[in-house]
Amino acid sequence: MVEETATLPELTREAIAAVNEAARFCYLVRDADLQQEQVDCLLRVKDRVKGFKYGAVAAGHEGTANKLFQLQCRLNAQRLFLRMWLALKRNEPFQAWDELVEAQEYVAMALRAAVDDIQLEEFLEQLQRAEAVIFPGFAYYQSWSVLMRGGTCTVCGRPFADCDHIEGRVYLGRMCVRVNPDLISCDHIALVKDPRDRRCVITEIEVDGRVRDYMTWRVVREVAQPAEGVATYTACLFSNRLPEVD
Amino acid sequence: MSSEEKRITTWEHGPIDPELAARAATRVILLPESAEESANGAVYVDSTQTVGKLLACGSVPVESATPITSSTLLTENRSAVWVGPCLLISSLLLTQNPGAVALALNLIGGYITDLYPLRRQTPSVSLSIVYTSDDGTRSRKLKYNGPASGLSSLASILTELAAEEVQHGGRDSHASGADS
Numbered sequence: 001m002v003e004e005t006a007t008l009p010e011l012t013r014e015a016i017a018a019v020n021e022a023a024r025f026c027y028l029v030r031d032a033d034l035q036q037e038q039v040d041c042l043l044r045v046k047d048r049v050k051g052f053k054y055g056a057v058a059a060g061h062e063g064t065a066n067k068l069f070q071l072q073c074r075l076n077a078q079r080l081f082l083r084m085w086l087a088l089k090r091n092e093p094f095q096a097w098d099e100l101v102e103a104q105e106y107v108a109m110a111l112r113a114a115v116d117d118i119q120l121e122e123f124l125e126q127l128q129r130a131e132a133v134i135f136p137g138f139a140y141y142q143s144w145s146v147l148m149r150g151g152t153c154t155v156c157g158r159p160f161a162d163c164d165h166i167e168g169r170v171y172l173g174r175m176c177v178r179v180n181p182d183l184i185s186c187d188h189i190a191l192v193k194d195p196r197d198r199r200c201v202i203t204e205i206e207v208d209g210r211v212r213d214y215m216t217w218r219v220v221r222e223v224a225q226p227a228e229g230v231a232t233y234t235a236c237l238f239s240n241r242l243p244e245v246d
Numbered sequence: 247m248s249s250e251e252k253r254i255t256t257w258e259h260g261p262i263d264p265e266l267a268a269r270a271a272t273r274v275i276l277l278p279e280s281a282e283e284s285a286n287g288a289v290y291v292d293s294t295q296t297v298g299k300l301l302a303c304g305s306v307p308v309e310s311a312t313p314i315t316s317s318t319l320l321t322e323n324r325s326a327v328w329v330g331p332c333l334l335i336s337s338l339l340l341t342q343n344p345g346a347v348a349l350a351l352n353l354i355g356g357y358i359t360d361l362y363p364l365r366r367q368t369p370s371v372s373l374s375i376v377y378t379s380d381d382g383t384r385s386r387k388l389k390y391n392g393p394a395s396g397l398s399s400l401a402s403i404l405t406e407l408a409a410e411e412v413q414h415g416g417r418d419s420h421a422s423g424a425d426s
Contacts, residue, residue, distance in 0.1 A: 104364060111363040124364065145323045148292070150316045159316045160295060166303065167296045168361045178292075184319065194326035194370070 008064055011052055015071040016118060018045040019078045026081055026126075032089050039082050046075035053173045063114075065173030070113040074120065076244060077106035081127060088134070093215035094203060097135060098239070101198045103127055105243055113170040136215065140202065141195035142235040145188050151181035154245050175245040189237060197239060204234040252392030254403065259376055259387040262334065266311060267382030270336035272343075273307035274350055277332040277376065279321055288312050292320040294331040297354060304353045306346050328358045328394070330373035338380040340408040348401040358394035368393040375400060377407050384411075 006014075022038040024030075053068035080103035087096035107124045110116075151160040154177045160167075165176040202214050209226040210219045211234075223232075262270075269275060276298055278288035294310060301308040311334070312318075323329050335347055354373070362369040371394045378385040386407060390400055 108362070108364045112360060143323070143325045145321060147289070147319055148322055149319050161314055161316045161318070164299055164303065166299050166357070168357075181320075187321065190325070192325045196324045196326050200324075 006052060008067060011049055011068065012071060012118070015045060015049055015075055018042055019074060022078050022082060026078075026085060028085060028088065030085070032086060035082050035086055039079055039086070042075050042079040042082070046072055046079065049075065057172050057174075060172075062172050066170050067114045069170055069173040069175070070110045070118070072244070073106045073110035073113065074118060074123075077103045077110065077123065077127075080106065081130075084130075093135075094201070094236075097201065097215070098199050098241070100127060100131055100135075102241070102243060109170075109175055109243065109245070112168065112175070138198075138201050138214075140191040140193060141198060142200040142202070142237050143190050143192040143195045144186055144237060145190070146186050147184040148181040149184060151178035153177075154179055173246075177242070177245050179242065199239040199241075200236045202233050202235045206231040206233065252396040252399070253390070254392075254400070255389045256386055256403075259378075259385040262376065262378045262382035262385050264382045266334065267336060267378050267380065269309070270334050270378060271338040271380060273309055273339070274301060274346065275334035276308065276310040277334050278311060279332070287318065289319045289321060290314060291329055291331045292322040293329060294320070296357075297331055300353055300357055301350050304349060306350045306353065307343075308350070326362075327370045327372050327391075328361070330354060330371060332374040332376060334376045334378060335404060336378050336380055337408050337411050340404055341412075344405070347404060348398065351397045351401050355394045355397040358397075368395045370394075371397060373397065375404065377404055379411060 018041060022042055025035045025038045049068055049071050053065050053072065056065040056068060080099045084096045084099040084103065087093070087099055104124065104127050107120050107127065110118075110120050152158070153160045153163045153165050155165045155171045155174045156163050160178045160181075165171060167176050167178055169176050204211050204220055205214050206212075206223055206226070209223045211221050211223060211232070212218065213220055266275060276290070276294050278290050280289065288311065290310070295314055298308055298310060298314070333350070340347055355371075358369050358371055371390065371392065373390045375388045375390070376385055377388065388400060388403060390397065
């Protein structure tokens with residue numbers, strides 16, 4: 001095995017160069033194969049940065065590990081933004097929406113990891129502009145309230161109740177999240193304007209006796225006997241795709 | 247209500263268990279979501295453990311009303327409003343360690359702001375405080391709904407309640423609501 005060394009500034013330059021190159025392909029008219037090449041390239045660079053992050057973790061260099069985690073999140077965000085365009089070309093608008101929301105979530109994670117000296121805010125604005133232009137907007141999202149217990153900390157792997165890690169904070173290049181709790185029961189579901197997870201969208205909605213796909217507005221089916229004053233909808237209740245927090 | 251608006255409502259609360267009130271004299275107590283325990287024990291808001299860790303990390307004396315373990319039931323609400331646990335604050339803690347309560351509220355507010363860096367507005371919070379006399383015989387509940395940045399204003403309201411407590415030896419039981 002060849003041992004490789006790189007400094008933090010070198011890795012930052014490498015990551016930002018990959019991001020800038022990929023940004024040239026973040027347009028609808030770009031060729032899908034070339035976009036996929038960029039997705040693959042970003043994945044390779046991300047894995048390389050992550051490898052060095054583990055080196056920093058092993059050496060106990062928290063600041064370096066957190067900075068590398070920030071780069072890892074930035075690379076993931078750009079990769080998902082590209083995947084959004086690819087999903088749109090495949091006529092998968094809900095998949096595209098998920099990619100965009102997750103890209104924004106990665107920017108949020110990157111902002112929490114370290115001081116922003118890699119123009120995260122500018123990239124976020126780009127994502128928000130894309131959202132406004134591409135998607136119809138959602139007045140309401142689905143939200144739920146559940147009864148649960150337990151769960152494990154993603155930083156130390158111990159029961160969340162037994163460790164000192166604080167959810168949402170980054171420790172030695174890893175973000176603390178409570179994962180795998182036991183879900184006991186669902187108390188209620190609700191339509192909310194401001195959800196915790198914006199992937200939980202309405203997917204189909206009944207309008208004037210027809211059920212329409214919320215994204216494409218195509219008629220999915222006719223309602224045989226529309227009930228007066230009642231409209232039905234279909235929504236995503238929960239998404240279990242966890243971002244890369246390690 | 248937008249996340250920029252702040253609403254604080256207060257009302258008389260029933261007496262607090264004297265043992266719990268005594269514990270609250272030296273630390274912030276994290277209360278379960280409801281006074282009634284379920285068949286499986288007390289039910290806490292899911293952020294309770296995080297708040298406990300956060301305050302302990304910030305050197306604020308804190309503990310939960312009952313031990314929180316991996317088998318403790320928790321409620322998780324997946325709206326963007328951050329729902330915090332109910333804090334039990336004793337008049338004795340306020341007078342003997344006034345900085346602790348202010349620090350606790352600042353730590354919680356700062357944590358929530360950091361948690362939602364993408365929000366154009368400061369994130370919304372829902373948090374309750376039960377303020378109790380040192381012996382638990384009189385208590386008032388404060389319900390805060392509003393931006394995380396406004397949480398620190400609760401400290402001055404609690405200080406006023408403590409001053410009232412000293413002046414009048416507590417209030418007679420009449421409910422009141424106050425929006426600010």
